[in-house]
Amino acid sequence: MSFDLSRKKFNPLDDYFSVVMQQGRVQTDADWNTLVAQLNRHMQAESLDTFGPSVVPRETADGFLISGSADAIEIGAGRIYVDGLLAENHTDTLKWDARLAEISGTAKLSGANINAAPSGLPGTTAYDAQPYYPNPPALPEGETYLMYVDVWQRDITYLQDASLVDAAVGVDTTTRQQTVWQVKFLDDVGALDPTVTDVEIPGWLETIHPSSARLSTDTGDLTDDDNPCLLPPQAGYKGLENQLYRVQVHDSGPAGTATFKWSRDNAVVSSRISAITGGNNIVVDSLGRDDVLSFHEGDWVEITDDHRDLMGLPGELRRIRLGDGIDSATRTITLEGPALPTGAGNGELPIDGSDQTEPTRNTRIIRWDHAGIVFRENESEYTDLDAATSTGAIEIPAAGTRLFLEKGILVDFDLESVVDEAADFEPEYKTGDYWIFSARVNDASIEQLDRAPPMGIHHHYAKLAIVNGNGITDCRTLWPPEAGGEGCACTICVHPDTHNNGSATIQQAIDQVITQGGGTVCLSVGEYQISQPVRITGQSVTLRGQGWQTRLISRQAMPLIEIGGDESIATDITVEKLFVLTAVAQGFNTAITVNNVIALNLIDCFVINLAVGDATSHGIQFTGLAMLVTVQKCNIAAERGIIGPRLQDEFLGTLNFSLSDCLLSCSTQGISFTGTSFHLGKLDVLHNHIGNADNAGIELTGATLDNTAVAIENNLLTNCQNGIRSGVSNLRILCNDLEMEDDNQDSGHAIAFVEGLDPEDSANQQVIGNRIRHYRGHAITVQAGVGKMMVKQNQLENISGSAFIVEENGSIEYLSLENNQFNDVAGIISAETSTLAAVLLHASVRADITNNVFDGVVRTSHTATIRAGIAVINSGAVRITGNRLLAVTPASYTGYGTGIFMGGRAGDFEVNNNEISRIPQRDGITAERLANAEWKPLYVLMGGGTQRSETASSSIAATGNAPLITVNNRSYAVLATRLLNLSATNNISVNSNCFDGTSGITAAVDIVAPMYCGFIDNEVKSATPMKSELVSLSADHVGANNNRLMSRDDQNILTVQARRYVVMGNMTTGNIIVNSGTASAGAIPLPEPWKSLNIIV
Structure with a gap:
């Protein structure tokens, strides 16, 4: 719709900040509308400058949160600012907001979460029940798609909102502008993550690109204008009335396909339609205010409703039939041309059994003033709107072809080229693009437009979420950013919202501190969606969370954190206080990989790597050099907890390596350094709790070099069918508890000495002070050649196998088996x-x-x-x-x-x-x-x-x-x-x-x-x-x-x-x-x- 205005004067280039009333002066609508435009522009610019392109206030943190499932999307209640415009999802759940002193649907609700069930959660709006998006298209199936919000402002008159008319006055006085929003999807986007740029998202630039349409206005002389006797003494505007012209694109497309229409009264001659009979007979509420601002036979009119407006569809253009097209007694208008499309489908006009229109759709008729022959500037005929084949819309010509509207007014259309080199689309006109310009009698002038962009409709876009079979990844940015405390303790702080929307990611922060020669990246509490591994290299880099509520989550099978690399050695690295979650459905996947490090501290992290079916999951894998490494107070849930080389061409060399105070729940192996593993200095496995590992709780079968001490001390191994397996020298197995469930029938050995990487070197073994219970295999077994060995002060109970056995291919150079207690063996x-x-x-x-x-x-x-x-x-x-x-x-x-x-x-x-x-x-x-x-x-x-x-x-x-x-x-x-x-x-x-x-x-x-x-x-x-x-x-x-x-x-x-x-x-x-x-x-x-x-x- 449009408003009954005299002109639209606001221009931000004037830098005006107020409108001042003077005494004794004539009041006009333009002055006060300019004041409103000034204030609106100020608030929008202020919001944009403060928040950036798109933010959700933490006051309503669930605002436009996409939840539910891939085929049943829910939209969270709350507010969002898009390019400074405030959009609000009220939902049907209303409550009192004391701070705004209002009934609101967005007052701090408990809201949704990304794992919420669909269909009407309190505080959410279903995708197919959006207030401004009637009959949205069905969501895609079996693919990744991008959810985004489209925000714009539309004009509302009494024809769409009858409450604007005060019953005491009986006629309309003012109008309104409304901010509307639609949550839409962009499909065929391939693999996406929140960090990708707009250019990398297929189809996104074309979706958000503003209209390329441009319009220029001028005046000229047309010899056989309507009444040459009325020509003013000078060239210019030849009309006898002050007017506000409106030129509007009807059909989208490039030049030669797109069409336009125009009105000399800003298209304000309009009325509600109460009934449609016979396909071409419409009953209106009013035929017009007077003889000028009313409908006449031969006028081109547009029949539309709210659904067409919200879906971006043009209305139906028809001409009022000559001779008997208007029946004033019944307020019936008869139209020429094909019958109007009535029905319940998209783009159709619904009527009931008695031909009454649907009141909530606000079906209406709008008069346009184009008619007859349209001339080019050279006075040649361009098109005849009275021809039987005319659709009522004027085809937009190529740039440079100027057309007369009426009374000497010329218009020239053009398209602005798409300047982004990465954009793969051509510019075009869009339905609803419009321009208004005034024409004045006193000086025969019109408002000059010079390749002016459309005055509306201006759409604003923000990405909300990435949706696929793995779940929903939130792309919103919350405001304000959580207090980061950037100072001596933190070089850079990263927040979940900035990471997830790609504006300030974890990787960007790490790269920055690496460039600076080191520093600390602090992560706030929240969920970080990881689509590419976080790589930590360089020197003196710390990645620190706030505990288990700092969650790094990947919905893809890949490492979440990669420390070091093949080409360089990372030194003085700390990763602490994080929750890491990933999963794998096929093949294998490791949550954290470490390759070539010196001085690594991995502390107080919770690592979960879930495996489905035949897939294999690893918690942390060490390869290459691992020197001065401490893994402490970590909780790991994976099939294999902490492992060394997995492939034939991988190796591990440790120097002073410590694993302590960790909890490992692993179905296959807890700690496993096998294959080509070499150990020098100290290798400590201390104070850990390892549970449910079938293959081995702790397995060390590499080789120890000279001057090496290996200690497996004070660990608790529960339900590990094979507790400790060792093939290294200089080993102390001290004060560990190894226990199976009493009714467990699976075979396995508590402590086994097996062949290591060097079968000729397995000496100086100590097994002292351990408690072993309920094993169905042997308590202590020697399955390879061993040098000197002490087995002392152990307590064994309920062992199905032997308490101590030297098995086939085993031997001992010297054994001291002393002070042990063997019960129920x-x-x-x-x-x-x-x-x-x-x-x-x-x-x-x-x-x-x-x-x-x-x-x-x-x-x-x-x-x-x-x-x-x-x-x-x-x-x-x-x-x-x-x-x-x-x-x-x-x-x-x-x-x-x-x-x-x-x-x-x-x-x-x-x-x-x-x-x-x-x-x-x-x-x-x-x-x-x-x-x-x-x-x-x-x-x-x-x-x-x-x-x-x-x-x-x-x-x-x-x-x-x-x-x-x-x-x-x-x-x-x-x-x-x-x-x-x-x-x-x-x-x-x-x-x-x-x-x-x-x-x-x-x-x-x-x-x-x-x-x-x-x-x-x-x-x-x-x-x-x-x-x-x-x-x-x-x-x-x-x-x-x-x-x-x-x-x-x-x-x-x-x-x-x-x-x-x-x-x-x-x-x-x-x-x-x-x-x-x-x-x-x-x-x-x-x-x-x-x-x-x-x-x-």
């Missing part, structure tokens, strides 16, 4: 092996197994032929001292069981001060309740010897690399082992032990040794009947002295098979039998003088 070596052992040692040059407590070991129901508390096979000098083995084997077990077993090619053995019993000291089980079994508290079967008893025979031989234990003519491979080249003399000393053979039906102590067997100061007892001797000793020479041997029966109590022997000072309950080892001698009672030196009690 099932000792299952493997599913394929029928031997159970709480401790299984083989291929060890030297070993001390001292002062350990075994309580309730090898008692599982798992099928087994041999069960041993301690089994030593094919090892060198082994000392087993001061151990207590209680409740060895189940009470109901009837097979072969032993407290200590020694077998294979052996060196010198010592078994001293041990206590071994099958009777538990708990559970209320007494000796009488134990089943009879082949129970031997001590069983020694050293290579090359053979032992026989009344009920069983056993032997050991080396078959290839596998020692075989033969029991009752059945052979069992204990373990495929390494054979050591031993130079020892194969002696065994058994001193000061207490062996309880209760429930055993064979010898409680059964020793077969090639050379010397010393059996001294021991107590051996059995409270149940036996089928053989209590103690059997077989060697080349035997010393059996000062022992106390007590059995329930009077059978032979001790048999000695030796070439030479000393048997004295023993107290027994039965006879002592000796065998010289020759076939002719056979077994005989102990002869004198030895017999008298022993006592039968």
Whole structure:
């Protein structure tokens, strides 16, 4: 619509700031309209200069926030300033705003969030229910699109708002200007992020480009004008009335396609249409104010409504029929030409069953004054609007062709070229472009326009959000910026709104401090949408958030932060107090990558990298050089938490590297430095909590160089099927807690020593002070060659495998297994092996197994032929001292069981001060309740010897690399082992032990040794009947002295098979039998003088 004005005089180039009324002067509308225009321009310029192109005030922070989902968009309640114009989404949720003292739909509402459900959240407006956007197009499906707001101002008269007419006056007085907005989308934009420039968004420049239309006005002489007798004495405007002309573009397009129309009264002759009958008969509220400002037969008129105005569509041009086109009695106007398009579709004029128009659409008729023949400046005919083929609009000619309107007025159209080189579109005229200029009788003048741009409609645009299948990325800018405190602590502060809209991003701030030689980039609280990795290089750069509410989020599978690079080393870098979130659906993705750094501090960050399906997610990956690195107080949730090299061509070299006080929830690996990893100086893994890692909680299988110390200390590993896996030297595993859920059935080992990058160098291992519970695999397993090793002061409970085992391909140069507590250890070596052992040692040059407590070991129901508390096979000098083995084997077990077993090619053995019993000291089980079994508290079967008893025979031989234990003519491979080249003399000393053979039906102590067997100061007892001797000793020479041997029966109590022997000072309950080892001698009672030196009690 347009207003009934005399002229429009405001010109910002005049720099006027007020209008001053003088006494006794004529009042005109132009003066006061100029004052209003001055004030409007001042407020708009002030807002634009203060806020910038587009801001949302924090007072209504949800203003125009795009929420919901990609196919159901919601628009948040609130205000937005676009190029200084205030637009407001009130919504249907109204409340009292005390500060503005008004009922408002934008008073600080709780509002929406980007994850909100669609369809009518309180405080939002649905995309398809916008107040100024009737029937918007459907949202795109399956693609990325840009949501933006289009803001402009339109003229409102009483025809559109009847409340402007005061009933007391009865006629219209003033009019209004209204700010309207529409949230629209731009599709086919490809991959977008908030940081891209306008030029990089396909179609955006064309969308926001202002009209290129230009208009010039002049006067000229037209010989056969309407009435040459009325010509004024001078050239110029030839009219007899002061007028305000309006020229307006009707159809969009380039020259030759676009059309225009014009009015001498600013198109104010108009009326509401109440009914449309027969397609061409319209009933109006008024035919006009007087004979001049009214409708006449032959006039060209436009029929339009609010929907067409808001959708940017021109109205329908028709001519009032000559002869009978106006019926004053019924206020009916009959139109020529095709029937008006009535209906409910876009661009159609809705009417009801009685032909009444829809009142809310404000259907109306507007008179235009072009008619008849339109002449060029050279007086040639350009077009005839009275022709039958005329549409009623005048085609805009090419630039330079000047046309007469009337009364000597000339107009010349032109298009301004698009100056942006990146713009890929041609300029054109736009529907609604208009110009107004005054014509005055007194001086025959008209207001001169010189290639003037349109006076309206001026559209203003702001990006709101990027929408795709991954969600919604907010592009708005909030105002004012949050207090940043830029000073000594922060070189540059970045805010979520400026980052997300691309005006001041994190990367831009980092690049700036890098250029300055270093500095601190501080991030305010809020959500930062990351579409490209944040790269940190250079020296002395700190990226600091405010804690977990400083959120860096990527909806794409990519690193959010990249530190260092292939081409240079980043030094003195700190990243702290951030929340980092990303996800991956295919392949692999790492949240934070570190490549070639010196002095990195990664502190107090929360890193989440979600993996979907078969995808793999990493929290933090280190490659290249990682020197003087501290990762502290970080929480990481990913399939693999902190890792080293992943690809074959990657490597990691650390120097003084520390991981401490972190929480890692990782389904595959917690901390993993495998592959080509080298460590120098200190490598500390301290005070971390790692949970749910199936492959390994902590895995270090690279190589340690000289002067390196590796510490895994005070960590808590929960439900990690494989707790700690190491293949490096100089390692301390100290005071860690490793625990699985009690009912967990998955197999895995708590601590495993495996082959590292250098299989020949895995020395100086310490496993001290750890607590291990509920593992279905082994507690501590050696699966590779190890040098010196200490395993001390550990507490183990409910272990299905062995407490300590040297497995196939494993070996130890020297082992100290001391002061450990082993409770409820099932000792299952493997599913394929029928031997159970709480401790299984083989291929060890030297070993001390001292002062350990075994309580309730090898008692599982798992099928087994041999069960041993301690089994030593094919090892060198082994000392087993001061151990207590209680409740060895189940009470109901009837097979072969032993407290200590020694077998294979052996060196010198010592078994001293041990206590071994099958009777538990708990559970209320007494000796009488134990089943009879082949129970031997001590069983020694050293290579090359053979032992026989009344009920069983056993032997050991080396078959290839596998020692075989033969029991009752059945052979069992204990373990495929390494054979050591031993130079020892194969002696065994058994001193000061207490062996309880209760429930055993064979010898409680059964020793077969090639050379010397010393059996001294021991107590051996059995409270149940036996089928053989209590103690059997077989060697080349035997010393059996000062022992106390007590059995329930009077059978032979001790048999000695030796070439030479000393048997004295023993107290027994039965006879002592000796065998010289020759076939002719056979077994005989102990002869004198030895017999008298022993006592039968």
